[in-house]
Amino acid sequence: MSARTPQQATGQPGTTTTGLRVGLFATCFNDTMWPETPKATVRVLERLGCEVDFPQAQTCCGQMMTNTGYADRALPLVRRFVDVFGGYDAVVAPSGSCVGSVRHQHRTIAAAAGDADLVAQVDAVAPKVYELSELLVDVLGVTDVGAYYPHRVTYHPTCHSLRMLRVADRPLQLLRAVRGIDLVELPGAQECCGFGGTFAMKNSDVSVAMGMDKAQHVVETGAEVVVAGDNSCLAHIGGILGRQRTGVRTMHLAEILASTEGDPA
Incomplete structure (x- = not known):
């Protein structure tokens, strides 16, 4: 099946006319x-x-x-x-x-x-x-997907999305369009979190040190939630944040974009 060209957004947040x-x-x-x-x-x-x-x-x-x-x-x-x-x-x-x-x-x-x-x-x-x-x-040509998430959030660009796929600021475009969000910049955002699949097991000391640097940067933002497009990286960062009892939660980008007004916080 050949890919169809979807129509652009209709102008209403969270709606398109695509049948993709x-x-x-x-x-x-x-x-x-x-x-x-x-x-x-x-x-x-x-x-x-x-x-x-x-x-x-x-x-x-x-x-x-x-x-x-x-x-x-x-x-x-x-x-x-x-x-x-x-x-x-x-x-x-x-x-x-x-x-x-x-x-x-x-x-x-x-x-x-x-x-x-x-x-x-x-x-x-x-x-x-x-x-x-x-x-x-x-x-789809959409940045406003109709999401609502009234929390202070910071974004970590994972290595594969940043360096292999070169998604650049696409996730940030989507997050900036979320209603109610307080999106804050993450210091050293483009630095690896240290997970790297088996790297975290084979080089655990280095992996943890990198993860602790990333966790420190997250805490510095005062964010309630750190978001990323890969749950594996979030598991690594979240594990460190949890052991440090920072109170900062992790959340996948998809879950923030799916959130609407009236959803549980």
């Missing part, structure tokens, strides 16, 4: 540990007039194997991904890390296997896979 058919790639860690994030993604997109499907045959993108030197083990997952998501106008995932794997690693894995048909399938599917803020801003 979107496949939700929840990602395995969100599905297992943070299911409210993909649920929030669906709420935002349906509010904007998208038809959102959750194909139950989806599995891991294979990033864990690829990043630890076992890319050949990820090959069946690449095949599964293109089979599952090949029929959508667009695919969205609330994880810059996993989207980065699909767009920047899947073709390399397919090519290394010498499978020309798989390479062609990846070339057809991967460009239509978006991190949430990319889909909203670049594809």
Whole structure:
């Protein structure tokens, strides 16, 4: 199915006239540990007039194997991904890390296997896979999704979204349009939080030191909530903030964008 060109926002916050058919790639860690994030993604997109499907045959993108030197083990997952998501106008995932794997690693894995048909399938599917803020801003042409979140918030740009996907200020554009929000700049925002998947296990001392620097910057803002587009990074930052009893909460971007007036604080 070829991607359709969605119509631009109608001018009313949180509404578009698009009929874009979107496949939700929840990602395995969100599905297992943070299911409210993909649920929030669906709420935002349906509010904007998208038809959102959750194909139950989806599995891991294979990033864990690829990043630890076992890319050949990820090959069946690449095949599964293109089979599952090949029929959508667009695919969205609330994880810059996993989207980065699909767009920047899947073709390399397919090519290394010498499978020309798989390479062609990846070339057809991967460009239509978006991190949430990319889909909203670049594809739907929307920054105001009709959200309301009356709290002091600071934003951490995760490494994969910042450096692999180059989402730049798209998440900030979306956050600035949230009604009631007090959005404050995070010092040293572009510095890594120290998680880095297996890096946190293999280099735990360095990882914790980086995380403590990030947590200190978060506390300096006086924010009630630190938001990011990857729950893995938020788990690392939130673990440190929690052990320090700072009272600062973590929240995925999708959950803030899904919030409306009358929702629990």
